[in-house]
Amino acid sequence: MSRIYDALRRASQERKAGQQTDETVMAEEPFVLAGDEDIPPVKAEVVIEEIAQQPWNPFMAFLPTLAERGESIEQFRSLRSQIYEFCDQAPLKTILISSGMPAEGKTFVAANLAMSLARNSDNNILLIDADLRGPSIHAILGAPNTPGLAEYLAGEAEVAQIMQRNRTSSVGGADLASTIPNLTFIPAGEGGDNASELVANHRIEELIATLSPHFDWIVIDSPPVLVFADAVDLARAADAILLVARGASTPFDVAQRAQAAFSNSRILGFVLNAVKNAPRNRSYYYHYYGKQKTGSEAQERRDNRRQE
Numbered sequence: 001m002s003r004i005y006d007a008l009r010r011a012s013q014e015r016k017a018g019q020q021t022d023e024t025v026m027a028e029e030p031f032v033l034a035g036d037e038d039i040p041p042v043k044a045e046v047v048i049e050e051i052a053q054q055p056w057n058p059f060m061a062f063l064p065t066l067a068e069r070g071e072s073i074e075q076f077r078s079l080r081s082q083i084y085e086f087c088d089q090a091p092l093k094t095i096l097i098s099s100g101m102p103a104e105g106k107t108f109v110a111a112n113l114a115m116s117l118a119r120n121s122d123n124n125i126l127l128i129d130a131d132l133r134g135p136s137i138h139a140i141l142g143a144p145n146t147p148g149l150a151e152y153l154a155g156e157a158e159v160a161q162i163m164q165r166n167r168t169s170s171v172g173g174a175d176l177a178s179t180i181p182n183l184t185f186i187p188a189g190e191g192g193d194n195a196s197e198l199v200a201n202h203r204i205e206e207l208i209a210t211l212s213p214h215f216d217w218i219v220i221d222s223p224p225v226l227v228f229a230d231a232v233d234l235a236r237a238a239d240a241i242l243l244v245a246r247g248a249s250t251p252f253d254v255a256q257r258a259q260a261a262f263s264n265s266r267i268l269g270f271v272l273n274a275v276k277n278a279p280r281n282r283s284y285y286y287h288y289y290g291k292q293k294t295g296s297e298a299q300e301r302r303d304n305r306r307q308e
């Protein structure tokens with residue numbers, strides 16, 4: 001694993017320096033991005049009220065923060081309060097959710113943190129699925145996955161085309177439209193094998209810069225940083241990183257290496273996910289959520305896809 005990690009770090013650093021190694025060429029199929037002149041410039045006019053409404057059908061089991069009450073609501077509320085406090089220390093709006101390895105709970109935390117932020121006030125929240133290799137937030141929201149970030153980064157869709165809001169008025173007995181009218185979602189789209197080139201092409205930074213004035217919080221989900229370098233590229237567009245470790249599952253050295261991968265970024269801390277009892281010492285882990293649960297069928301499908 002450390003060889004993979006080191007290779008990824010090296011490739012990422014070299015890409016930043018404008019070089020490309022033989023390794024990266026061999027690892028990926030040749031992929032030609034449209035030249036800058038072919039990609040339409042980012043349109044600065046974003047009118048929140050004009051964002052397309054889609055009939056979402058949320059998977060309530062993975063969105064405990066949408067329920068009326070429950071332990072998870074409290075735990076995410078607590079995380080939200082911590083984040084508000086971080087905001088007092090230094091400007092904070094765009095948060096990238098990351099972890100070292102698959103299935104540690106990045107997507108779970110990203111989706112529920114966004115819900116928690118959205119439910120707290122009239123603030124406008126933007127949730128972005130930037131895991132172009134294994135998108136899953138659309139499945140949790142029951143929302144379309146295309147056109148999405150991948151199409152935007154490839155210059156095939158404009159910003160207004162990739163944003164969506166919920167149109168459904170009632171889901172599982174909950175009046176969802178009235179609880180999250182302020183949540184906007186950008187799905188991952190179909191990045192497939194070209195994910196790393198798309199994420200590295202700097203359009204993501206332009207996109208965030210364009211959207212930032214229109215939102216109070218932006219939460220970005222990402223692929224595991226010790227497996228793919230995408231999250232390191234995505235970090236350039238974020239104000240800070242929130243790391244996730246899974247209780248009784250994430251080895252300490254994996255958490256450490258995940259943290260080290262973001263040495264150039266502001267790290268807010270670790271969410272210790274899926275444990276029953278929170279540690280009292282908050283020096284390393286400062287939050288915890290929900291119960292331990294084995295991966296779903298959808299998760300296994302995604303893991304298989306990653307291994308192919």
Ligand SMILES: Nc1ncnc2c1ncn2[C@@H]1O[C@H](COP(=O)(O)OP(=O)(O)OP(=O)(O)O)[C@@H](O)[C@H]1O
Nearest residue numbers: 102103104105106107108274289290291293296299
């Ligand atoms: N606190 C929790 N309580 C219950 N289920 C959870 C919790 N955290 C994660 N899960 C479940 O565990 C599985 C893996 O979580 P998730 O998809 O969020 O991980 P991930 O880090 O995003 O994985 P990947 O890197 O593959 O995208 C999912 O089925 C998810 O619903």
Ligand SMILES: [Mg+2]
Nearest residue numbers: 106107131136
């Ligand atoms: Mg995920």
